[in-house]
Amino acid sequence: MSRLSEKQLLILTIGITTLLCVGLGWLIYTDLQAIDEEEATIAQLEEQIATAEVEIAKIEGREHRVIANREMASKEVEFLPAEEDIETFWEVLEKYAVESGIQISAIAPTGKQDKVKGPIQSVPQLLAVRGTVDEFLRFINLVENHDRIINVLEYSIAAGDKPDREDPTKVRHNIKLALTTFTYSKKIANTIVSIPQYEKKRTHPDVARWRSKIKIQEKESYSLRTSLGRRDPFISARRKIEATSEEDEMDRKRVEAILERLVERIRTLEGDLDLEDILRERKDIFRLTQQVKDNREAFHGLGRDIDQVKQEKLIRNTELSERFRNEVLTPFEELRKRIKAGDDSQPPMTLVEVKQRYDDIAKDFDERKWEAVRKKVGDFMQMTREGDHVVEESRPWVEKIADLLRRSRVIKNFEKRKIEISAIIYSPNALSLAIINGKTKSEGDALDADGRVVIAEVGEDYVIFETEGVEIKKLKGE
Numbered sequence: 001m002s003r004l005s006e007k008q009l010l011i012l013t014i015g016i017t018t019l020l021c022v023g024l025g026w027l028i029y030t031d032l033q034a035i036d037e038e039e040a041t042i043a044q045l046e047e048q049i050a051t052a053e054v055e056i057a058k059i060e061g062r063e064h065r066v067i068a069n070r071e072m073a074s075k076e077v078e079f080l081p082a083e084e085d086i087e088t089f090w091e092v093l094e095k096y097a098v099e100s101g102i103q104i105s106a107i108a109p110t111g112k113q114d115k116v117k118g119p120i121q122s123v124p125q126l127l128a129v130r131g132t133v134d135e136f137l138r139f140i141n142l143v144e145n146h147d148r149i150i151n152v153l154e155y156s157i158a159a160g161d162k163p164d165r166e167d168p169t170k171v172r173h174n175i176k177l178a179l180t181t182f183t184y185s186k187k188i189a190n191t192i193v194s195i196p197q198y199e200k201k202r203t204h205p206d207v208a209r210w211r212s213k214i215k216i217q218e219k220e221s222y223s224l225r226t227s228l229g230r231r232d233p234f235i236s237a238r239r240k241i242e243a244t245s246e247e248d249e250m251d252r253k254r255v256e257a258i259l260e261r262l263v264e265r266i267r268t269l270e271g272d273l274d275l276e277d278i279l280r281e282r283k284d285i286f287r288l289t290q291q292v293k294d295n296r297e298a299f300h301g302l303g304r305d306i307d308q309v310k311q312e313k314l315i316r317n318t319e320l321s322e323r324f325r326n327e328v329l330t331p332f333e334e335l336r337k338r339i340k341a342g343d344d345s346q347p348p349m350t351l352v353e354v355k356q357r358y359d360d361i362a363k364d365f366d367e368r369k370w371e372a373v374r375k376k377v378g379d380f381m382q383m384t385r386e387g388d389h390v391v392e393e394s395r396p397w398v399e400k401i402a403d404l405l406r407r408s409r410v411i412k413n414f415e416k417r418k419i420e421i422s423a424i425i426y427s428p429n430a431l432s433l434a435i436i437n438g439k440t441k442s443e444g445d446a447l448d449a450d451g452r453v454v455i456a457e458v459g460e461d462y463v464i465f466e467t468e469g470v471e472i473k474k475l476k477g478e
Helices: 006-076 088-100 133-144 186-192 205-213 246-282 285-312 318-345 351-366 370-383 392-416
Strands: 103-109 120-131 150-158 173-184 421-425 433-436 439-442 454-458 462-467 470-475
Touching: 088 103, 088 120, 088 133, 120 133, 133 150, 133 173, 133 318, 246 285, 246 318, 285 318, 285 370, 351 370, 351 392, 370 392, 392 462, 392 470, 421 462, 433 454, 439 454
Parallel strands: none
Antiparallel strands: 103 120, 120 173, 150 173, 421 433, 433 439, 454 462, 462 470
16 A cells, blocks of 8 residues: 555545534534523523412412402302201292282292302292282392392293182282292312411411402392282273272271371481481581480380371281381381490490580570570480480589479479569568568568478578579569
8 A cells, every 4th residue: 555645645634624623513513502492491491480480479469368258258158048058948938928928839949950069059949829919029029138149030920810719809810930049058169279277377467458358249129119009910900809898998098098107207217317327427416416306206206106006906908917017017126226226336425525515504594594404404315315324423414414404494383483572671680571472471481371482581682482492592573
């Protein structure tokens, strides 16, 4: 084998070096590409980690919100009965049937319950009843105002054609209703989201803050007004229902008029109690005192008239009895609760307030404004529940206020007597005399035969009388 020349050797060396450089360059390039890809992957992972860290940081706050909502859930779903309470659903319907006057002939589930088991489940029912239109509307009103949610999905009415056996003046129709209520399972609801260390986290301040922001939606309600005298649209206007006697009709109208007056007085008192609440909130003591007095007098007067209606048994008609119970007795009891709650919420009158009342009444007393004294003392006693609703240290002043009223009454009765002092014979060192109503009197003498008024003192130009423990000064010629 011949040896390579120097030129050939140089070319070979250059070629090998070139190949090595190209290979090395390719390796470097591929490594750089791999590094770029790894760096891109790392950046993407870092971005995902940052996003995850942000979400992780929100977990605690979200847990607090979930806990707050879960804690308030019991109030938010109060209108939904628990699964074990659904049996009372039929009892509720039967109760409302009795109150409205309709007759239930059948209650049955439709079998269309929710297939997916969740915390809230619908319970559809089919109800068949008999009743007049008024009875049916009252029943619907009671159902829709029930504390637990009951939806009336649809209903159908088959018009009756014969008078009712129990009450020939009524025609009852056959009615079918599709109702649905809902149940709430706290057990299922609590398993949807599991929160570790729940009991510890529920005391966190953020939970209390979120709970304070949750507003419970209040259920709206309305009261159905009576429709007495309104024609039943499912009865032909040409059809004649058995009429009552003329005497019964006159008695019915008289009772209806009494009920209308009672209902109107209840509505007026409801508005006056609203005004009382506003004045109490504003702490407008002067107007509140008079409003409380007027409201209590109106309430007691209304109670007496209601008792008279019950004692005299004026209402014998079933429909009017129902109206009397729903529109008079029930609202009257609600008014009683409101008045008691208002009285209980009123704080006891302070010593400063009692002394201010005393000074105001004493001013009228000194000015001999007896009617003003009587009215202001009466208002004070009304506000303080006959002087009991005051702080302990102000009780002596309560007695002074009561004494002002007593003394004003004594003086007022004394002033009704026709007493005339025509002359006075005054002697500082001897017995002084006064000619009163034409008779000569001295200290210790009774004014009249009844002995209720006694001459306590005779002065230069005045006489002091004493009656019922009160001394009254009267000037000569006054």
